[in-house]
Amino acid sequence: MAQVSVYVPTPYRKHTAGQSTVPADGATVGEALADLCARQPGLGNELFDAQGQLAAYLNVYVDDTEIHSLSGLDTALSGGEELALIPAMAGGSQSVRLLSPSQVERYSRQIILPELGMPGQRKLLASRVLVVGAGGLGAPVIMYLASAGVGTIGIVDGDLVDRSNLHRQPLHREQDVGGSKVASAQRFVTALNPDVSVIAHPVVLERDNALELIGAYDLVVNGSDNFPTRYLVNDACVLLKKPLIDASILRFEGQATVFMPGKGCYRCLFPTPPEPGTVPSCAEAGVMGALAGQMGSIQALEAIKVLLGVGETLANRLLVVDALAGVSRTFRWQRRPDCALCGDHPSQTGLIDYVAFCGSVMPRRGVDAPGAEELSLQDAQARLGSPGVLWVDVRPRAVFAAGTIPGAISMPIDELSGHLEELRRADRVVFFCEIGQKSQVAALVAVDSGIPAANLRGGLLAWQDAHLPWQDKV
Ligand SMILES: [Zn+2]
Structure with a gap:
């Protein structure tokens, strides 16, 4: 008896408690489908007609090959294959698609990882990630998420490319100086991977637009470089119950952690920001590009782990990298029951004035806004x-x-x-x-x-x- 995993498309997930992949046992495709229908009541009526024939509007694939070009329902299974049920779907919703040969080739080195596989790759292609900031952290995050095939990447950044960005933001090139960061990031991704659609938000993330912007994504990666934005992103993610992958860098030191809904937030870790002026910015204190690359790369990896649900993420652990000493350490942290935002009795139930809260200015510029x-x-x-x-x-x-x-x-x-x-x-x-x-x-x-x-x-x-x-x- 071979066990296979069955990919269940959206229209049928009401029978699988929302699961996109479920197991089934059988020596042939027909047996596996019968087992599947036994385990998932209601699914049988969708897959088979009154005569017990496989519905004509449904294609069944074994590892990307349609069963009619194999031996139909009698196709033998040896275990470990992936069955996919692909019904005809009217327009409007994003149709479930199998990987094309060029996609299989592109992602082959990660598809062969047991933690990923075909289902994982499809999950990534269907995922929507918002990256806040296309700067030192955002650049490597965007590059690695795009190359891994995260299907929709939103990028929010109202800033323009400055020549002083180029040593740590390899998304942007010399000829991009003076242009919108989001635009050069989009050009980079389009040239890298045609599977990825970039949604450009050339605006500053603010109290007025944060909930709407973040609400349209599955997960947020924070690459912002100032405290008002860091608290704003955190608060919006808590209110919207979105996982948040956080990191920050200064000089030769980096920090990274993951905030999962219900498991604590940035305010549990740092309830209030430091006094204005006590923590210098990268423009004042400096930062190494390779360290930005390292921390952004960690964020991309954590984002992929959260999207796939594999491994131990950095949730409730703060990774601190001392690049100069060549030492990395992790510190455990917990949700604080007295957290103003995610605690047992939160005093904060919406977004606030972050400039007043942090006592520092939030760079506010949209590309279309009048400049100085x-x-x-x-x-x-x-x-x-x-x-x-x-x-x-x-x-x-x-x-x-x-x-x-x-x-x-x-x-x-x-x-x-x-x-x-x-x-x-x-x-x-x-x-x-x-x-x-x-x-x-x-x-x-x-x-x-x-x-x-x-x-x-x-x-x-x-x-x-x-x-x-x-x-x-x-
Ligand atoms: Zn909290």
């Missing part, structure tokens, strides 16, 4: 000393005190949202930082609040390279 003016060094220098122009240094106060552009004031970016009124008195505000990236965010926040603002392109690095005026101590 980018000042070249020449244009900026021409405005130096003009009345009505306020120069704002958004770096931490300590570095500001050590030297800056003459006449500039200090307003660390984390304090910006509380001081917008002061900026309104100026005719024009020019923001700057080390490399022109944080200040670009600051300028966008100001423009969003109706303040005429510009960003110094290239930041102080470019300014000092050009030997432009400098004030040594403030």
Whole structure:
């Protein structure tokens, strides 16, 4: 007696308690189907007509070969095969399809893994994953999910490709600089794997759009680089009961964990964010591209494990990678019964104001949103000393005190949202930082609040390279 697994398409899953794959025993296809119908009451009426003949609108496959080209119901089974029941389906729903020969070839090295197999590959092709951020983590996540054949990948990122992204975000190339990150990610995936459809969301994930966006996917991978977005993604996933694969990187250190619905959330691990300014960003502190690749690759693998339901995921474990020391450790964590969001008596039942909660700004820019003016060094220098122009240094106060552009004031970016009124008195505000990236965010926040603002392109690095005026101590 051979045991086989039977792939059950959507229309018949009402008879299998929603299961897409169920076991059956039999020495032939006919025996296996009879056993299947005995185990799954109600299915027999779907598969066989009143005369006991296999329904004409139904095809039965043994490992991708239709049984009429074998020996029909008498086709012998040796065990381990996969039977697939494929009925004719009207348009509208996504029809269940077998893998094409080129798909079998493409995925052959993972299909032969017992944990995956044909059913696993089909599951991946039918899966919908949302990747938040097409940056250092998002890039490897998208690349590996797409190459593994995750059929639908949503990418949400409102940012543009900057040349300083390229050392750690191999999705984007030199010619993509200045373009939408989501667009270059989509181009990459389309060229890599025609099986994958990318849904591009060239917007910033925000309180207003998070539930709708995340609600359309099976699982979320978080590659965001700021605390407001990290808490927003967590909260939306908890409210929508979506698995969330989280990771973060800084300098040579990486963290990764998995949040499964009902098993705890980011707030159980870190109930509140650190004080603004105490944890530097990658733009301030630096990060290695290969580490981003490593952590993003872990996220892709965890996502695939969750989608397939195989292995031990990082759920309730925090993986900490110290790349410089060459050491990885995992720490257990538990759902907190007193968690404000997923605890026994949650005080938070919806999304909140994450900028206020974290005390730091969330970069908010859609590709279509009006941008802030980018000042070249020449244009900026021409405005130096003009009345009505306020120069704002958004770096931490300590570095500001050590030297800056003459006449500039200090307003660390984390304090910006509380001081917008002061900026309104100026005719024009020019923001700057080390490399022109944080200040670009600051300028966008100001423009969003109706303040005429510009960003110094290239930041102080470019300014000092050009030997432009400098004030040594403030
Ligand atoms: Zn929680």
